[in-house]
Amino acid sequence: QVQLVQSGAEVKKPGASVKVSCKASGYTFTSYYMHWVRQAPGQGLEWMGIINPSGGSTSYAQKFQGRVTMTRDTSTSTVYMELSSLRSEDTAVYYCARVLIAAPTAGAGYWGQGTLVTVSS
Amino acid sequence: QSVLTQPPSVSAAPGQKVTISCSGSSSNIGNNYVSWYQQLPGTAPKLLIYDNNKRPSGIPDRFSGSKSGTSATLGITGLQTGDEADYYCGTWDSSLSAGHWVFGGGTKLTVL
Numbered sequence: 001q002v003q004l005v006q007s008g009a010e011v012k013k014p015g016a017s018v019k020v021s022c023k024a025s026g027y028t029f030t031s032y033y034m035h036w037v038r039q040a041p042g043q044g045l046e047w048m049g050i051i052n053p054s055g056g057s058t059s060y061a062q063k064f065q066g067r068v069t070m071t072r073d074t075s076t077s078t079v080y081m082e083l084s085s086l087r088s089e090d091t092a093v094y095y096c097a098r099v100l101i102a103a104p105t106a107g108a109g110y111w112g113q114g115t116l117v118t119v120s121s
Numbered sequence: 122q123s124v125l126t127q128p129p130s131v132s133a134a135p136g137q138k139v140t141i142s143c144s145g146s147s148s149n150i151g152n153n154y155v156s157w158y159q160q161l162p163g164t165a166p167k168l169l170i171y172d173n174n175k176r177p178s179g180i181p182d183r184f185s186g187s188k189s190g191t192s193a194t195l196g197i198t199g200l201q202t203g204d205e206a207d208y209y210c211g212t213w214d215s216s217l218s219a220g221h222w223v224f225g226g227g228t229k230l231t232v233l
Contacts, residue, residue: 035222037166037224044123044207044209044224044225044226044227045158045160045166045209045211045224045227046224047211047221047222047223047224050222059219059220059221061221062217062221095165095166097166100168100171100177101171104213104220105153105154105212105213105220106154106156106171106172107154107156107158107168107170107171107172107211108156108158108166108168108211109168109171109177110168111165111166111167112165113165114165
């Protein structure tokens with residue numbers, strides 16, 4: 001069965017960077033795009049970007065351009081999301097989410113458990 | 122301000138039917154598939170509907186989706202107290218040089 005297991009909660013100071021991992025199992029890692037989505041406390045879902053684990057190509061939301069980097073390691077079936085220049089507004093739960101079918105425009109059918117990132121001085 | 126517009130809240134009694142709307146534009150809903158997600162308190166979102174009206178394995182047929190033009194609708198029949206959750210629509214948007222995903226602002230369903 002498809003499983004996405006994310007790294008644990010992080011506490012960071014403003015200006016720092018955070019790198020969240022998402023280890024996939026139960027399917028062919030390189031066959032399905034992976035989204036990153038975040039949710040601030042009490043707020044809605046916010047799309048951050050998408051990565052193609054096959055070639056590593058990415059597409060980022062305009063809001064995060066220049067601050068976010070998504071990468072993958074095919075040897076461990078893991079995708080990473082690094083966000084830099086953190087500010088308090090980046091405090092949120094960060095999710096990785098695999099597309100349901102093999103197309104980047106497909107809905108996110110499988111979600112990780114979420115990683116809480118807290119930015120506080 | 123979300124690109125896709127959903128009502129902030131809807132409510133209905135157990136056993137009744139409710140619909141949740143999602144309004145967009147030609148660059149998103151009008152030319153791309155819509156998916157719907159259910160988020161129970163404290164949990165990750167769960168895919169309910171994809172490709173406008175398809176249900177993933179395990180999703181009961183009480184949940185349905187439809188699309189017309191630049192709007193989409195999620196329908197839930199036979200409401201249960203366990204359906205109380207936040208619901209989000211999502212779709213691809215082709216308005217920028219690189220496509221991107223957009224979500225609605227979410228709708229809180231209360232089962233009275």
